[in-house]
Structures are given as C-alpha cells and as structure tokens.
Amino acid sequence: MNDIAYQIAGIVKLNEVILKFMEYKQRLLIRADDLGYSEGTNYGIAKTVNQGIVRSVGLMTNMSAAEHGLNLFDLEAICLGLHTNICAGRPLCDPVLIPSLVDAGGMFKSSQEYHQSNIDFVVINEAVLEIEAQLQRFIVMVGRLPDYIEGHAVKSCNFFQALKLVAVKFQLKYIPLSLSEKPILVGEKKIYVHMNSMRIDYNPWKTLEMIVEHPHFDGCESMICHPGYLDEDILKYSSLTFPRPLEVSMLCDPKICKFIEAHRVELITYNDI
8 A cells, every 4th residue: 555545544544533523422420319318408409300400319218308309300200219328317227126327316327427437337237228128118109119229428338238239139220439530330331420519619510511521431420419408407417518509500500501512411310321
C-alpha cells in the first residue's frame, strides 16, 4: 500500500472515530435516597419526581413516614428500591433478636456510633434478619419486590455482606457501597458513583456539571442525592440537613433539562442497567 492509500485509510479511521463520538450519549443515573425518613423529606423527593428529573428513589420501610411518602407520586413512573436502614429509627425485628444493631432502648444505633467504632460490630446473621424484615415490609407496602436494594449511611462490611446475601436469596439487583473513585459493578456494568453532599462547600449544580463535563466512557455516572425539606425530624436526627433543599432546587430547576440536552445526556434508572 502506498503513502496516499495509508493517508486515506487513516482519514477513514479518524472519521469513524469522530462519528462514533458524535453518536455517543453519556448515561446518568440520579437517585434520591431517604423516602420515608420524614414528611419534609418526602415532600422534597416527591417534587423532584413530579417536577424534576429524579427517576430512582430509595424507600426506608422502617420509618414512620414511609406510607406517607408512597402516596405522593405515581410509583409506576419510577424505579423504586429498598434503602435498607440500620442506623435511624426503630427496627422492624424484635430488638432482642438483633442486639448488635440496637441500643439499650431498642432503637437502632446511630450512624455516629458506626463512624466512631474501630470494629465492625454488626453481626451478619442479625443484619440479615432485619434486612429481610424491611424487605417484607416493602412487599406489603408496594405490592412487589424492590427494583434494587442498597444500604443507608453506614460503612459496615458486615452489613453490606448481609445485604448481598439477601439480594442473592431474593434475586434482587444489589447496589454495592462505593468507597473510592473506582466504579462499582452492578452485574457487569461499571457505575461511577458521586455523592458530595457531606462536603462543607457542597454545591449540587457544580457537582452535576463536574459529572457531566468529565464523563467516564467505560461506564455510566451516578449522582446520589438526598433531596428534602427540613423539618423537626431531619434537624433532630440527621447529620445531613441544609444540602437537602439545595438538591430539591437543583433537581427541579428548569435549566437542568436544557443543560442535560446540550451535553447529550441520557437519564437512566437501575432498570436500564
């Protein structure tokens, strides 16, 4: 092959790469956690579903406001998961059966106790009991299995091992905990998880812009949000407060659809993975 032929072949190859890039659509999954935590949280999440871009929502079935939250939007329009919780409120199991998870009053140990402990005090078999109880409550409340299962607020390897065991037993889509910038695997799909809401300088718009403008081409992006309005329960029991209404505002901002369209972003749910 002569030099001209090589040059032509190179141009053809370059054009193929350019066309492939032009056809590429970034996939972005936005998840709203903590449905059921409080009525203020529920109203914020409902707004991001009904007037915003949220299509994946995690339900905390042990919390007293869970039923209230389920009545605020069309459940068929979203991907609804079990946001399994062992650090807020009261367990669904008899506390006597799960001593490693509860305090002297029978309430869940707080997330602060998990963060301050030098050991993983969660007993896997006890965690399995509570996870299955929350799963059964989900089925009763919603009428079906959750679209996915994951865990709330604690970095306990034993807890997530128990979650995985329950997911396998009931053939649920398991979403592992992200502990670094490396992607998690859901099935065989890579998901790059972003959750910056605990940072002091957190700005949800800047986080979204960073995600969209610096995509990973070997997987999809996921932004974990906790939208909600502040009420007594959130202010009293949650360490995450002021970022919640900021996320409601961002996720419902009319400009967000134009931003997503301009950057060729495809919004997906766990049902698409």
